[in-house]
Amino acid sequence: MDITSSEIFVNGNQKPDDGIFSQYYGSDTTQERPYYSCPCGATTGGSRLGEICGSCGKPVVRLIDGDLRRVMYIDIAPYHILTSRGYKTMSKVLKEPVLRDIIESVKRIGKSGKIIDDGKPTLLDLYDDYDDKFYPITGIEKRFLFTSKIPVYSARLRPLMQFGMQMTVLDVNKAYLSIAKGREILKSSPLFHSEPGIEIQKTLNQIQQDYCKVIAIVEDLVNGKGGIYRKALASGRIDYTSRMVISLGTDLMPHEVDVPYQTIMVLYEEEIANLLSILENIPIAKAISLVEENAMIRNERFVKIINIFLNSKNGVWALINRNPTISESSVLYVRVRKIHDDGTDMTMHLPADILELMAADFDGDQESYAANKDPIFHQFFLTMCPSYTFIDRANGKFNRGMGFKREYIAMMSHAWEIDQLYDRFNRDPESTSEEMRATLGIGCGPEDEVNEFWEAMSLICDVDKDNAFRKRFFGDASAEEARDSLGL
Structure with a gap:
């Protein structure tokens, strides 16, 4: 059925079946009278209710609503438009x-x-x-590129x-x-x-x-x-998110941020309430009420609980984003180091190293904060951590987008030595245990060499725990080859 009528109403207040508000293609919110049709639409009208259609062989029935998948057309043949x-x-x-x-x-x-x-x-x-x-x-x-049939979508949508x-x-x-x-x-x-x-x-x-x-x-x-x-992908409200003005954090590692007390109390209300309930043996409902009452004004009772939460095994990680998102590094995965000592500081403290990556500065720019509450996603976000951006993956050289410090280069150079030493330790633990103890400056009992090695590695970069930093970027290259390619 094509649209041939340019009228909204006919016979008083009835919408024509061949008009742009035809019920056959989906009634709109003002439709009152029922519509009668066979499945193919060749036979229509209440007077033909129950009649068998000569085209499809199906009876004419009362339709509660038209099929939204059907598209009407305004046929202007033999002429065409673009x-x-x-x-x-x-x-x-x-x-x-x-x-x-x-x-x-x-x-x-x-x-x-x-x-x-x-x-x-x-x-x-x-x-x-x-x-x-x-x-x-x-x-x-x-x-x-040309058509003589102009599609008209269902009136239910207009x-x-x-x-x-x-x-x-x-x-x-x-x-x-x-x-x-x-x-x-x-x-x-x-x-x-x-x-x-x-x-x-x-x-x-x-x-x-x-x-x-x-x-x-x-x-x-x-x-x-x-x-x-x-609306479906980006503009809808996302739970456990916040937005803060950024300011300088002078003693932060590249993958660390400091946030306000209020941010942690609101975004992690459930976790803090659960800890409070366990530590003080009170009902969870009461714990939630206490968290809500103390969310905006700093309370040292909750500061202690927050510190326990931040220093837990997995820590607290989040995605931060500076809009507009113009590059992959505009979204980074970071760990919350601590809350501010000043209860009135409502900014997010960022390390200066990542500013160029995010095309940000400290003139009032804002960052979005999205909490990662499920540890299962941690492994998927790790490659978005700033600690993985020191090396440009395209050429294996230093990423000039990072604000390098001499200490970082020295620590990374030392990482190659530790990595080589650890490889030797795996092959011959007895002959290298003393050398490892001296290099790492820690004890190396036979039962915890691996754990203490990674504890030392975490001092350098506590996110690189998958298979050593060198292997990720240089494959089987030796420490010397890696060091040479970096100009160390």
């Missing part, structure tokens, strides 16, 4: 201002009654000349809104009604008395402009700031 893809393609070929001028201007008639040729092509010309002039340039078949005696028509419905009216004009073109080409061109131009409006509205509904993609 599709969305066609408009974008021809904009590249002819340039946007030229194409816009084509669909907004109309040929003029001279004193002699003849059309004045201004040298500009029309939509009719673009369609007729496409195969010869434009196909060699675009390489796209004409059927993908309802006609009525409030008592008032009625609101959405912009997309105004465009569809204008297109339907243009179709009626095109179908009556044989009745034009003089220069029907002018009227056809004018009508096609208006239909093209209206269709471009529909496309723009649909694209905004899908891709715009309030579109379904952003």
Whole structure:
């Protein structure tokens, strides 16, 4: 069924079945009367209820609602306009201002009654000349760039809104009604008395402009700031997040941040309440109430609990992000070292080393903080930790985006020596145990060599616990080769 009516109502307050608010394609919020149809839509009407359709062989039944997957069309054949893809393609070929001028201007008639040729092509010309002039340039078949059937989506998604005696028509419905009216004009073109080409061109131009409006509205509904993609993926509220102005943390490692007392109390309310309940043997409901009461004003009782929480085995990790997210390193995975000593400090303290990575500075920039509460995700985020960005993965050299300090280079050089020593220790523990003890400066009992080795390694970088830093970036290269490539 095609749309052939440009009316909103017929016979008083009934919406025509061949109009843009047809119930067959999904009734809108103002629809009251039921709709009767067979599955294929060839036989419709309440008077035919129960009648067997000659096309599909199914009976006519009462439909509670139309199928939203069905698409209506406004058929303007034998004329054609540009599709969305066609408009974008021809904009590249002819340039946007030229194409816009084509669909907004109309040929003029001279004193002699003849059309004045201004040298500009029309939509009719673009369609007729496409195969010869434009196909060699675009390489796209004409059927993908031009259409004579203009799709109209369900009225359920663009309802006609009525409030008592008032009625609101959405912009997309105004465009569809204008297109339907243009179709009626095109179908009556044989009745034009003089220069029907002018009227056809004018009508096609208006239909093209209206269709471009529909496309723009649909694209905004899908891709715009309030579109379904952003709502579903980005713009929806995310639990356990915060946003803070950043300030300088002078004694922080590259993967550490300090945050306000209030941030931890609010984002980690459940964990703190659970710890309080265990430590003081009180009901969890009472613990939650106490956390909520003391969330905004610093309480040393809770500071002690927060410190226990921050210094737990896994620690507290989070993703921080500075908008706009212009590169991979705009999102980093960091560990919360401690809360501020000043209870009125509401900023996030960052190390200076990561500013260039995040394209940030301390002039009021803000960071988003998203807590990682499930330890299972820790392993997946580790490669987003700043400690992994010292080495550029593209060339194996120092990443100049990091604010290097001599101490970091010295520690990384020492890491290669420890890594080599650990490899030798695995092969021959007895002969290297004394050497390891001296190098690491710790005891190396036979039962805890591995644990104490990693304890020493954590002093250098407490996130690199997978398979040694050198192996990640240099494979089987020796410590000397790795050191040489780094210029150490």
